[in-house]
Amino acid sequence: MSDSQGRTPSAVTFHGSWIDFAKIALPNVLLTLVTLGIYRFWATTRERNYLWSKTRFIDEPLEWTGTGMELFIGFIMVLFLLGVPFAILQLVAQGMIFQGQVAIAAILVITMVLAIYYLTGVAYFRTLRYRLSRTYWRGIRGGSDDQGLTYGFSYIWKNFAAAIPLFLLYPWASISLWNERWNLMSFGPYRFESNARWTDLMKRYLLFYLVPFLIFAGIFIAGVSAGMSGGGGGNPFDSAGGIAAFTLIIVGVLAMYILVPIAALMYYSKFFRVAVGGLRLGDLEFEFKARSPDWILYWLGNIAIMGLAYGFAFAPFSAFVFASPEQFAQKIEAGETFMTAGFIISALIAIIPLAFAASIIRYRAWKFFAVHMEAYGEVNLDHLTQSETEVSSHGEGLLDAFDVGAM
């Protein structure tokens, strides 16, 4: 690998192209559609195979070895072991409400909510574990021997504790959970060490936390002074001040939609720099180099892609409905089968651009992380031996495949 400007080349590089990725994503969408969604587990696997293989760490690409069947079986198990019991409990709770047993119903519902919260924590842990155990580099993989059951409890109490002081301790909860999770993971013979400090995040968090209040206060003060200057009473639109105040409200609402997400992205940006910066693996240290402007561009790109996809998704509807809305309404109300079929087919066709856009966004997310990821230090290939962590194949470890999260 040579670099014309003489800089040290990055340890993590991405060599994919979105056109090649689209050749994987489009057949995925079609197969997912005709299999009523079942193919999506294999689709995910094909996407990951591509993304991993196009990502190089130092000199060798990563390899994804997870399989579609694995994800599918995990999904079926979750459906039966959790979905069915929860559905029954919900019915029972509804019945209890109807029969006036409100207290019992409330206890049932609270227990269910807590159980779901706990399992979400466990699932986050196992997702990371699953992904590390299926990620190979030079024939070596990662993993963890922990089941994540303790982590599930941490997930509940830390988030709960963070919420007590009006969510002000949220950075503490997320960083402390990040550290807890990564400290239990390993790659090859090395254990990850994660020592990120949550206090580094507080300034950004307070900014994000206060932005809505600042916008409100700003509008309120500006609005009141504008209203006062315009003279009192009557229809606000009669006075220049009234119109100014009204304009301010619109500006304020727009500000909420633009400034709040930007503040959130600035927080995320800091979060990943702090969290990844606190990671070590053997002699390796990591850095995440994306700054706030990178995040904002990335986010705007995603919005543009989704916007385009919605445009395409509604095209068949428009052709079907808007050609003659009155006739359409009458036929629908008369319950014509032809129209019903047409409507449902348009809905199915609408899935294509949306699912395709979601794929492209996953591609961008992976690329964003790969491009901004950096590692320093040395890897001794002779010492990097195979991981001895247990690989859950079938049986109790299958919750591994209870894959939450975006990717």
Next chain:
Amino acid sequence: MPTFFDAWHFDGKSAVRRKVEVQTVGNQFYLAELERRHGPFAFADLEYAGEQGDASVYKMGGNDGWRLGLVGNVPTELVPHLPAKKTYGGWIDRLGIGPASAVFAIVSAAVVAVVLFSPQWLAPLIPASVETKIGDALIGDFGGRFCSTPKGKAALAKLTNALDADPRDLQVEVANIDMINAVAARRKVILFNGLVSQAKSPDEVAGVLAHEIGHVREKHVMQGMLRQMGLAVVLGGFDGNGGSTLNGLLSTTYTRESEREADDHSLKALKSASVSPIATADFFRRLSAMDGSAQMREGKERAMASYTSSHPLSDERRKLFENSVIKGKAYRPILSSDEWTELKTMCAQDRKVKSGWGFDFE
């Protein structure tokens, strides 16, 4: 006959990349470095692991991390020993993506059709006793919220008897809940007191009651439940939003269908009881003023609303009932004014009945 070939190899024990030659001996092979020889390995244990740059990569069952990368054109002697490449997954690769998609599409359409249509003939097969048990388990006595006075119940029974040929298996109740609503659940019909007390006439209550009895007689509740369960299973493969949107569209299509059938049932029942449907039409007129469908004159908004709502638009139902009035027919009120007063005030008179939901529901 040994075959020599350039390849790279990871043994899965350390991260060292090895440049090797493949030496074939029958169904087995060795991987030879300058000074070491790995193996023997059986070709039968090889699995295809994908492409990496210009190399086809194979892994070995039971040997974690073991990889063999064959670069460039593989010699013809080696080809028959290697496992087939995979692109989409086993079945699809065997059929080809076109035929496989067609097969999947047909199977999927058939499955959805079965789920949508089978409840119509499955529901009547479920014995009445089972239905009653489910109804009791789910609803019971509504937490003591059913209103009861002797005269009020008598008026309600008179209504029911006029509207149904054989009402012995029906349980009709007025629940002390201040909502304009009525529900049919298996063999129970529950009118909420909000509906009864705000009704302008007993004929209006009769129209709604006959509609709910229609749901019971046409087995809509059981059908709906079966269809809902089926759709939830079949569309469960789609993630989150996609599946539930489709499920919603499909099931509201059917609930609207059921509502239409129940309306037809109601019109027939009113006709045979010689009760004018005009009062029910008036009820829908008031309802359409509340839900806004009267304002949605024509156009896009109406088209979307008619597709996404679970009931036909109130405004449409008003027209249906209005148009069913037969001019010159001798209609008679279904209850005397005394009976009507007793029914209307039954919940107010009943001192034992519990009120509301017992907690803040809305």
